[in-house]
Amino acid sequence: MYEQVSHSLLNDILTDLKPEIHKQDLRHFYTRLGANFYSIYSLFFTLYGKRDDVDQQMQKLVETMARQYIGRPEPLRESDIAREKDHNWFLSQEWVGMAQYADGYAQNLSELRQRMHYFLELGVNMVHLMPMMQCPSGASDGGYAVSDFRQINKRFGSLEDLQQLAEEFHKYGILLTLDVVLNHTSNEHEWAQKARSGDPKFQDYYYIFDNREVPEMFEATMPEVFPETAPGNFTWDESMGKWVMTVFNDYQWDLNYGNPAVFIEMLDIILYWANQGADILRLDAVAFLWKKIGSLCQNEREAHLLLQLLKDCCQVTAPGVLFIAEAIVAPVEIIKYFGEDAINAKECEIAYNASLMALLWDAIATKNAKLLNQGIQNLPDKLERATWLNYIRCHDDIGLGYDDNDIRAVNYEPYAHRQFLIDYYTGKYKGSSSRGLPFGYNDKTGDSRISGSLASLVGLEAALESGDQKEIDDAVKIILLLHGITMSFGGMPLLYYGDEIGTLNDRSYIEDPAKANDSRWTHRPRIKWENVELRNTPGTIEHQLFSALKKMIAVRKEIPAFADFNNRKLLQVSNPHLFVFSRFQYDQPANRVLVIANFDHAPQYLGLEDLGREAYFRTGTLRDLYSGESPIMHKEDLIIPSHTFYWLSDQLS
Ligand code: GLC
Numbered sequence: 001m002y003e004q005v006s007h008s009l010l011n012d013i014l015t016d017l018k019p020e021i022h023k024q025d026l027r028h029f030y031t032r033l034g035a036n037f038y039s040i041y042s043l044f045f046t047l048y049g050k051r052d053d054v055d056q057q058m059q060k061l062v063e064t065m066a067r068q069y070i071g072r073p074e075p076l077r078e079s080d081i082a083r084e085k086d087h088n089w090f091l092s093q094e095w096v097g098m099a100q101y102a103d104g105y106a107q108n109l110s111e112l113r114q115r116m117h118y119f120l121e122l123g124v125n126m127v128h129l130m131p132m133m134q135c136p137s138g139a140s141d142g143g144y145a146v147s148d149f150r151q152i153n154k155r156f157g158s159l160e161d162l163q164q165l166a167e168e169f170h171k172y173g174i175l176l177t178l179d180v181v182l183n184h185t186s187n188e189h190e191w192a193q194k195a196r197s198g199d200p201k202f203q204d205y206y207y208i209f210d211n212r213e214v215p216e217m218f219e220a221t222m223p224e225v226f227p228e229t230a231p232g233n234f235t236w237d238e239s240m241g242k243w244v245m246t247v248f249n250d251y252q253w254d255l256n257y258g259n260p261a262v263f264i265e266m267l268d269i270i271l272y273w274a275n276q277g278a279d280i281l282r283l284d285a286v287a288f289l290w291k292k293i294g295s296l297c298q299n300e301r302e303a304h305l306l307l308q309l310l311k312d313c314c315q316v317t318a319p320g321v322l323f324i325a326e327a328i329v330a331p332v333e334i335i336k337y338f339g340e341d342a343i344n345a346k347e348c349e350i351a352y353n354a355s356l357m358a359l360l361w362d363a364i365a366t367k368n369a370k371l372l373n374q375g376i377q378n379l380p381d382k383l384e385r386a387t388w389l390n391y392i393r394c395h396d397d398i399g400l401g402y403d404d405n406d407i408r409a410v411n412y413e414p415y416a417h418r419q420f421l422i423d424y425y426t427g428k429y430k431g432s433s434s435r436g437l438p439f440g441y442n443d444k445t446g447d448s449r450i451s452g453s454l455a456s457l458v459g460l461e462a463a464l465e466s467g468d469q470k471e472i473d474d475a476v477k478i479i480l481l482l483h484g485i486t487m488s489f490g491g492m493p494l495l496y497y498g499d500e501i502g503t504l505n506d507r508s509y510i511e512d513p514a515k516a517n518d519s520r521w522t523h524r525p526r527i528k529w530e531n532v533e534l535r536n537t538p539g540t541i542e543h544q545l546f547s548a549l550k551k552m553i554a555v556r557k558e559i560p561a562f563a564d565f566n567n568r569k570l571l572q573v574s575n576p577h578l579f580v581f582s583r584f585q586y587d588q589p590a591n592r593v594l595v596i597a598n599f600d601h602a603p604q605y606l607g608l609e610d611l612g613r614e615a616y617f618r619t620g621t622l623r624d625l626y627s628g629e630s631p632i633m634h635k636e637d638l639i640i641p642s643h644t645f646y647w648l649s650d651q652l653s
Helices: 004-015 027-048 054-070 074-085 109-114 117-122 159-171 190-196 213-219 260-275 301-317 331-338 354-366 370-377 404-409 414-425 460-466 469-486 507-511 519-523 529-536 541-557 608-618
Strands: 097-100 126-129 148-152 175-180 184-186 234-237 242-245 252-254 280-283 322-325 350-352 387-391 437-439 449-451 492-496 568-571 578-585 588-598 604-607 637-640 645-649
Touching: 004 027, 004 054, 027 054, 027 074, 027 260, 027 301, 054 260, 054 301, 109 159, 117 541, 126 280, 126 492, 148 159, 148 260, 159 175, 175 260, 184 190, 213 234, 213 242, 242 252, 260 280, 260 301, 301 322, 301 331, 322 331, 331 350, 331 354, 354 370, 354 387, 354 414, 354 469, 370 404, 370 568, 370 578, 387 469, 404 414, 414 449, 437 519, 449 519, 460 469, 469 492, 469 541, 469 588, 469 645, 507 519, 529 541, 568 608, 578 604, 588 608, 588 637, 604 608
Parallel strands: 097 126, 097 492, 126 175, 175 280, 280 322, 322 350, 350 387, 387 492
Antiparallel strands: 184 252, 234 242, 437 449, 568 578, 578 588, 588 645, 604 637
């Protein structure tokens, strides 16, 4: 949009640009800056307009974008232009992701590169590597306490190793996703060190207070993220003699985005990683970016403005790079991280679908899809050019983040229902064979979250111990049922490394004092490649799961109706054990797939009259695209075996 005030400011900024910037060919940069400037200006002035130095800060912002544009390698600039043309590229059903710790999957980045064929074999073409930036050698929250945002931790290798990996990935059509920890730094970061030594400039990078007065005011409304291990949201720093805000662990200092210098530093870091070859950046803990006394300090409007500003700036320098919002918050809040009051996503193009994740775990425990149906029915449609990251589990705990109204709507009592789920997944509930561990127990509220590998949570570990073949088969079926949904729901499925071969809980973390108090390490495995080899040995669990998943991925990629264009319709059916939705190809709606998932351990039936307007599925020959088989019908009823999913098509092909 053209607007005089911002335009004349832009003219001034461009006139004042440093000569080394002026000399470059910035054609594409200027076009994009012109297009986004009004928005950048408005957001920046809304956030920082009251400061005397706002114009200088704005000048610095533009220079930061220009410098990183100049440093952007030519192949990445070309990919920016190609993606601008094909702007829906990431909504395709052809993408399948995997999240992993580089040093859990392999020893380091160079070994990871040698093991790249494994992704290709499985069909994975997006790999999310958890943070690898320099961090303290002891506790570092799995790399989420960064002490140098521009260095790779030596354990993983070097920056060159990462660049080589990115190049190799790109050669084979694999997208590289890197983590950027926006909300906080390690207390060993240079900024924190300078703050500790009394430098006021760097004290203003954090929330630092002389006494408990302001911290107490914050505490009155702020929840605790790690109540067991890091209670409260402030830590006393002895060397500084002051209190510092530490929402996560006491060694993770929250950055003060009320200071534009922090914003510009972090934008620079985002663009730096974009220039190392990242296709997607996962922005960690974005819900926490803005702190305000009297609020939860989560999901604040300004946190959204910051993300919009980051997006607008990134579009100027590296428009081919996407953002993932890691906002594991209430369903109505998550959707806002795509941006509000817009048509196209204007914050993050991708967001973790934590709502679906939590609802799936509910359906497994209750063996019915009541809450799942209710929750998904209330999931608002996304903006265009926005997509979900659909996952079953990730490196974090499973939080029971349901909307209480949804829980009540299906006749459960929220507190009691959550207690049931905690008991179920920690194996306390009678009849549960789940081997999860509690995480983040809060003795004030009774809340807890759950750790544990997918296989151990669904009973595979217990079944293998007892040797009961039926139970082993059931656990395998549940694992595939869950994947069958994340692969067809709409969005990018994100596998978690090790799950593709049924990796069980790993309790060795207890031996390591830096990890012992964090049960999430039970599901952050070091991959044993001798087990991975078993994927080639029929009769093993590894073979069963890996080959099923490989096939599922291959079939998904062939189904255009699985691309994500808000082309899903949830079908309310009378059988509570079933989760049913249809997917249709957005440009050829007659091309449809009916997805049915049975969460019960007994076979269930679906009366075709339940499908209402989708009754066209009655005609034609129903065929499950995954197995290639036709489901059993009894008169007008479709029979769905226990813990089974179908991807039904009535197209004869
Ligand atoms: C994110 C990460 C989690 C980490 C937290 C603090 O939620 O996924 O692992 O503990 O941020 O950085």
